[in-house]
Amino acid sequence: MARVDLDGKPIEPMTICMIGAGGFIGSHLCEKLMAETPHRVLALDVYSDKIRHLLEPESLPWAGRIQFHRLNIKHDSRLEGLIKMADLTINLAAICTPADYNTRPLDTIYSNFIDALPVVKYCSENNKRLIHFSTCEVYGKTIGSFLPKDSPLREDPAYYLLKEDASPCIFGSIEKQRWSYACAKQLIERLIYAEGAENGLEFTIVRPFNWIGPRMDFIPGIDGPSEGVPRVLACFSNALLRREQLKLVDGGQSQRTFIYIKDAIEAVLLMIENPQRANGQIFNVGNPNNEVTVRQLAEMMTQIYSKVSEEAALDVPTIDVSSKEFYGEGYDDSDKRIPDMTIINRQLGWNPKTSLWDLLEATLTYQHRTYAEAIKKAVSRPVASS
Numbered sequence: 320m321a322r323v324d325l326d327g328k329p330i331e332p333m334t335i336c337m338i339g340a341g342g343f344i345g346s347h348l349c350e351k352l353m354a355e356t357p358h359r360v361l362a363l364d365v366y367s368d369k370i371r372h373l374l375e376p377e378s379l380p381w382a383g384r385i386q387f388h389r390l391n392i393k394h395d396s397r398l399e400g401l402i403k404m405a406d407l408t409i410n411l412a413a414i415c416t417p418a419d420y421n422t423r424p425l426d427t428i429y430s431n432f433i434d435a436l437p438v439v440k441y442c443s444e445n446n447k448r449l450i451h452f453s454t455c456e457v458y459g460k461t462i463g464s465f466l467p468k469d470s471p472l473r474e475d476p477a478y479y480l481l482k483e484d485a486s487p488c489i490f491g492s493i494e495k496q497r498w499s500y501a502c503a504k505q506l507i508e509r510l511i512y513a514e515g516a517e518n519g520l521e522f523t524i525v526r527p528f529n530w531i532g533p534r535m536d537f538i539p540g541i542d543g544p545s546e547g548v549p550r551v552l553a554c555f556s557n558a559l560l561r562r563e564q565l566k567l568v569d570g571g572q573s574q575r576t577f578i579y580i581k582d583a584i585e586a587v588l589l590m591i592e593n594p595q596r597a598n599g600q601i602f603n604v605g606n607p608n609n610e611v612t613v614r615q616l617a618e619m620m621t622q623i624y625s626k627v628s629e630e631a632a633l634d635v636p637t638i639d640v641s642s643k644e645f646y647g648e649g650y651d652d653s654d655k656r657i658p659d660m661t662i663i664n665r666q667l668g669w670n671p672k673t674s675l676w677d678l679l680e681a682t683l684t685y686q687h688r689t690y691a692e693a694i695k696k697a698v699s700r701p702v703a704s705s
């Protein structure tokens with residue numbers, strides 16, 4: 320039976336130029352497109368490890384529909400030609416790890432703004448549709464966080480719910496270099512919006528709210544640098560795998576909503592296949608029902624990992640560290656991030672499904688299966704003396 324869009328029209332196969340296809344979100348999106356759609360993907364990235372299972376062997380059922388191009392969009396003359404070959408470009412490429420925002424602010428700003436500029440320009444000049452990945456960090460802090468701690472207004476959603484078309488973007492001072500990422504993402508959003516308004520660029524902007532799941536980031540010393548600091552899911556997974564305490568930055572009081580990557584990818588597929596409903600829109604994509612503090616996340620992960628690994632948890636599973644100690648000078652954070660879902664519901668009829676418990680159980684089962692043995696070997700290997 321022919322696949323149809325939300326308005327009942329048949330979906331024509333398309334060619335998608337996916338930049339950053341070798342990352343966490345890209346790998347899940349490529350998997351979905353290969354398994355469930357007839358679309359072709361030109362997959363661009365500097366790494367391909369996370370999509371190798373989709374590229375080899377050549378006997379895979381979708382061979383011929385996915386083509387990997389190893390390139391750095393900072394300096395590669397093939398970029399415009401690849402965008403021209405496609406019907407739609409999806410830009411996922413970015414430095415997007417909080418540990419980098421205040422320690423590598425120049426790289427962060429260049430990656431999230433300057434490097435994205437040619438992608439927007441080529442799409443606009445060649446009349447190609449663009450789906451650009453921004454972030455929920457563009458909202459910065461909530462209005463509620465400026466109210467006195469005991470103010471009853473803090474409980475009023477008007478002071479914390481984040482709405483695409485109404486909420487302000489509130490960042491810290493320039494010395495708080497943590498906001499380099501959010502600010503660069505905001506400026507590229509404004510540029511894309513202006514290209515739409517002035518030059519007719521067909522665009523969709525996605526603001527992910529903490530998408531998590533298998534293949535997110537890396538485990539330091541196993542499939543990434545030993546000194547690297549990945550995002551919270553991988554940091555906590557790494558500590559659990561090594562039987563170390565989970566580090567809670569500034570008491571782990573920040574509140575976050577986590578969504579399972581597979582739920583979020585459903586939303587992206589709807590955007591891809593329903594351009595008339597997605598063009599000109601900015602979409603929050605998150606799960607407002609899965610809100611916890613980072614401390615609660617650590618506690619849940621500890622409990623679930625103990626179940627999955629069949630090993631008792633440490634007596635004191637967490638330890639408090641200051642943000643200065645953990646991230647260095649210039650760190651700051653958003654207090655709370657709950658997405659308003661009105662626009663994505665209205666345009667695409669999409670809702671997330673997976674509870675936090677279930678998504679953590681699926682993810683930690685994957686982490687345990689993938690890394691536990693490698694970590695045991697790495698820990699037991701004798702250290703060479705100099």
Ligand SMILES: NC(=O)c1ccc[n+]([C@@H]2O[C@H](COP(=O)([O-])OP(=O)(O)OC[C@H]3O[C@@H](n4cnc5c(N)ncnc54)[C@H](O)[C@@H]3O)[C@@H](O)[C@H]2O)c1
Binds near residue numbers: 364412
């Ligand atoms: N995962 C989340 O919850 C989340 C939250 C907010 C925003 N985002 C945004 O979504 C996008 C994808 O995030 P992700 O979690 O998959 O990150 P990721 O780091 O796993 O993937 C990004 C990919 O882009 C590639 N890349 C970076 N610079 C490149 C360049 N110059 N040339 C070619 N490739 C380059 C990297 O190699 C990597 O494979 C990013 O723009 C990020 O800011 C993600």
